[in-house]
Amino acid sequence: MMKIVFNDNFLKSAKNLPKPQQKKLGSLIEILKTNPFHSLLHTKNLSGELAGFLSFRISRDWRVIFRFIDPETIHLISAKHRKDIYK
Secondary structure, eight states: OOEEEEOHHHHHHHHTSOHHHHHHHHHHHHHHHHOTTOTTTTOEEOOGGGTTOEEEESSSSEEEEEEEEETTEEEEEEEEEHHHHTO
């Protein structure tokens, strides 16, 4: 089981999600804890300026950026619409 850590920036961005995505995010974080590469997450390695970070889908249009601090710990960075999150 992975340990999940986050900061105030992640909490603020998660609170700004539409209600359906907020509810779904909770269940997806539980999946992330057990398997960060589960097929329901659609986990992707990012490139360019975001190399070293990963993202997973909340829904078709909403994403979470995260990174591994160590093999057992995931740091959630931000949750935003896909048009905004990679900027």
